[in-house]
Amino acid sequence: MSRIQSFEPIETKNAEILILGSMPGRASLAAGQYYAHTQNAFWRIVSELLGFDDASPYPARIAALKSARIALWDVLQSCTRQGSLDARIDRDTEIANDFRTFFHTHKKITHVFFNGAKAEACFNRHVMREIETGPISYLRLPSTSPANASMSLAHKLRAWRVIVGAKQAMQAMQPTSILLDQ
Template structure:
């Protein structure tokens, strides 16, 4: 199945960027980031930033923006049969345009990866090709995916606290 990512969620004052790899099947169907009910993304970010994880999607998105959090995926498109990052077909990978993104959001100071695969894809397909790359801190976070259930929620919550502005 050929997959296409969503546009970034960001505002001019965004200071932290959270990157996934590519939305899963449920997210693609719902046209919402992290729509799978077992994914902890919204519950973790809501707890850290102080908003209601059960509120309507536009309100959750607005809450991220209000806290200076931007959200996107490393990949613009790829082919994969399931929602698993391991199923991404390497020769079909097309990364998003991060040069344009960083120009539009010049205050980004921290890039957080939602899992190891997002970090690896960025390191291979984006970072070496960025012209005038901004000075940012890169942080690999434990994936919020239900496939990453081995890491306790409390550990994920502690690691993810770096998305809070004064962390």
């Protein structure tokens, strides 16, 4: 097995939400794009939540995430894995991304959503006790991977709607200016 490397984060300085996967699969690594496997439901779900066309070119989908103040990354910076399944990641070879620097640079992040159990487990194992962040909410969502075939797309979409609720809550907390007639 050869060592594989994840991608740089999709980020914007004003990101409020971070979605974390574990490690890109083979199709994604070959394409150089997050969630490139045609059967992965990530882009179908996120496009439904944010109101863009999931068939849009990759740069347009990334722009939609950034516009919604959503960052996207993987917990692992590198590992060895046979095939594409998270279950085949060799735990002894896992190296996490630099979340200390990431959270220091992205101080507005208030919610972290894990795309599946493996992302959450890797984060808890390698990152959680190593960082100090402000009040951040962490929540595992159902994996969008085709390996999670026991859950329908509709069920996954319902679970992922929590992101819309988080965005609405953050918007409600934004300071507003009211101009009064003088």
